[in-house]
Amino acid sequence: xxxxxxxxxxxxxxxxxxxxxxxxxxxxxxxxxxxxxxxxxxxxxxxxxxxxxxxxxxxxxxxxxxxxxxxxxxxxxxxxxxxxxxxxxxxxxxxxxxxxxxxxxxxxxxxxxxxxxxxxxxxxxxxxxxxxxxxxxxxxxxxxxxxxxxxxxxxxxxxxxxxxxxxxxxx
Numbered sequence: 001x002x003x004x005x006x007x008x009x010x011x012x013x014x015x016x017x018x019x020x021x022x023x024x025x026x027x028x029x030x031x032x033x034x035x036x037x038x039x040x041x042x043x044x045x046x047x048x049x050x051x052x053x054x055x056x057x058x059x060x061x062x063x064x065x066x067x068x069x070x071x072x073x074x075x076x077x078x079x080x081x082x083x084x085x086x087x088x089x090x091x092x093x094x095x096x097x098x099x100x101x102x103x104x105x106x107x108x109x110x111x112x113x114x115x116x117x118x119x120x121x122x123x124x125x126x127x128x129x130x131x132x133x134x135x136x137x138x139x140x141x142x143x144x145x146x147x148x149x150x151x152x153x154x155x156x157x158x159x160x161x162x163x164x165x166x167x168x169x170x171x
Contacts, residue, residue, distance in 0.1 A: 051122035054149035063154030066147060070139070079160045085137065089158045091116050107134035121155065122148045 067077070067088070076083040079090075086102045096111040097104040104112075111132060114120060124131045125148045127141040142148050 048119075048123050048126070049145045051118050051145060051149055051152070054145045055118055055153060058146070058149040058153035060150070060153050060157060062147075063150035063152070064157075066142070066151045067154050070142075071151070074137075074139075077158055088155060089160045091158070092121065092152070092156050093117070096120070105132070105134060105136045107132040107136075118149075118152050121152050125151060 071077075071088060074083060074085040075088045077088050079087055081087060086099045086104075094116050096114045096116055097108045098112065116124075122145065125142050126145075128135050128137045128139055130141075142151065
């Protein structure tokens with residue numbers, strides 16, 4: 001290595017630093033470094049909200065539409081229906097992860113012993129992956145509490161028909 005080579009390296013490094021500094025000064029003078037007055041978008045709140053006031057004014061018809069469009073992709077609404085997820089008939093009031101014949105994820109089995117009441121259903125529907133970390137359910141959730149209340153009010157209407165008693169011939 002001779003002195004001319006080292007001079008070339010030093011000049012190259014110096015010119016690169018000056019060019020980068022000049023570009024930084026130019027960029028800062030052209031593009032303001034301030035936050036916008038209003039955010040471009042807002043992330044939905046992930047805080048649990050008391051669902052009872054929303055359930056009082058819930059629309060069963062709108063809930064039926066939501067459940068029909070969203071839930072029926074993976075869940076059957078009546079007992080005996082084929083589905084990837086557990087049947088939703090009688091889900092309100094059912095013990096979590098207790099439907100016979102369905103293999104629940106370990107994440108949901110950790111909630112076994114609890115009952116699907118309106119508040120737990122709301123927390124689940126808001127963000128299933130947050131409610132039971134590691135769940136197999138790929139649904140992102142419903143951010144609007146009124147939509148959740150509408151869906152829950154519709155789920156209240158889903159009941160397994162009670163078996164018709166078999167009557168023998170009358171004599």
